[in-house]
Amino acid sequence: MRSCPACGTANGESDDFCGNCGSYLGWSSEPVRPGRAREPEPVPEPEPESPPKPEAALEPAREPGGNPAAGSEPESVPEPAPEPAANPAVNPAVNPAAEAEAQAPEAAPAPGPPARPEAPARPEQPPEADPADEPIGAVQPGKPVARRPVVRPVAADEAPDGPPCPACGTPNLPGRKFCRRCAAPLRVREQPAALPWWRTMWPFRRRVRGGSGRALRRTLLVLAVAGLVLAGFLFFPLGRYVFEDVRDKLGGTAEISPTGVTASAAAPGHPASAAIDGLTNKYWGAPALGASLTCSFGTPFRLVGIVVHTGVSKEPQEFRRGARPTRADLLVTTEDGKVHRKTVTFNDKPGKQTVRMGISDVRSVELVLREAAGQGEGRPVAVGEVEFFRRT
Known part of the structure; x- marks a missing residue:
């Protein structure tokens, strides 16, 4: 068994990585592989034979006073062995085996391994001294040893019969x-299925799991849509007006000419057509207040503004010579026959007077004069020019 150095889980002998945490098992103790031959031990060299040394006389240890030490037993101290006398007759260069062959040539001994010389008797060792009598010296402190992790036993049969590593x-x-070989995770997480296209749009792109409030969100969404539809039906005119007004402000404008013009009354030499001829030196002259000028159009359009030039001329000196309107009513008729009424006030000065409108499907516009300034005998109320603008 090989224990994991990180979590202590027992693993097989052939595993390289831990099966619980995936740590590398190479840092743990290396197991002994079966089938590995042991190296032979070296055979010691035979020592040369030496003569036995005489035993030395044992004398009791004495104190400095000459008396033997009390409580101490006599110790045997071996004397140094005398060196063997040199034999002048023996020549170390001569081989004894060759000399024996020369002396007995007729007897041929069988070849065999040479006899190993007997080991000399070792001298007796003196008895060890009592450790209590020896002085105590300095010692090194002990090295701390970490506790080995407790290895949990596993079953003897660890045949890997599971799924292969991906x-x-x-x-x-x-x-x-x-994995016990490459430490790859064996439990691969399944990839989620691809979302439909409508789930990739906000606010539906958030992934949810079962029972996480999906039904409640759908119910709230349906209620919100139903509320918007109901509000559209209830406030449709107001909503349409706001929508068209935004378009009027963001869009462009263009002048549109009426296809026909009529007046309820006109002064001699100042017909109703003079109000739409594009010139400000001619004007429509109303003989009295209450007279009206009606302009009709061939196709319905979105009316966004009306420009009115009052007085007989745009020059300041000529402007004061004639009567000019100061208040009038605008009656706008749409294609469905509905009439929109709006009262406008004009400034008593030369130049154009702009009136902002915002009415769709306009078919005709009627201008009714209500008040005027500078009236007098033989001085009709003059309207120099009327221009209409549509949304582009």
């Missing part, structure tokens, strides 16, 4: 989380 294909046990 990375290297090595079979592993069913309970392992990481």
Whole structure:
């Protein structure tokens, strides 16, 4: 068994990575592989034979006073062995085996391994001294030893019959989380299915799981849509007016000419057509207040503004010579026959007077004079020019 150095889980002898945490097992103790031959031990060299040394006389240890030490037993101290006398007759350069062959040539001994010389008797060692009598010296402190992790036993049979590793294909046990060869995770998380296109749009692109409030969100969405539809039906005119007004402000304008013009009354030499001829030196002259000028159009359009030039001329000296309107009513008729009424006030000065409108499907516009300034005998109320603008 090989224990994991990180979590202590027991693993097989052939595993390289831990099955619980995926740590590398190479830092743990290396197991002994079976089938590995042991190296032979070296045979000691035979020592040369030496003559036995005489035993030395044992004398009791004495104190400095000459008396033997009390409580101490006599110790045997071996004397140095005398050196063997040199034999002048023996020549070390002569081989004894060759000399024996020369002396007995007729007897041929059988070849065999040479006899190993007997080991000399070792001298007796003196008895060890009592450790209590020896002085105590300095010692090194002991090295701390870490406790070994407790290894949990595993079953003897660890045949890897589980699914193979998705990375290297090595079979592993069913309970392992990481591969025993490459430490790849064995439990691969499944990829979620692709979302439909409408789920990629906000606010539907958020992934949800079952029972996380999806039904409540759908109910609130349906209620919100139903409320918007109901509000549209209830406030449709107001909503349409706001929508068209925004378009009027953001869009452009263009002048549109009426296809026909009529007046309820006109002064001699100042017909109703003079109010739409594009010139400000001619004017429509109303003989009295209450007279009206009606302009009709061939196709309905979105009326966004009306420009009115009052007085007989735009020059200040000529402007004061004639009567000019100061208040009038605008009656706008749409294609469905509905009439929109608006009262406008004009400034008593030369130049154009702009009136902003915002009415769709206009078919005709009627200008009714209500008040005027500078009236007198033989001085009709003059309207120099009337221009209409549509939305583009």
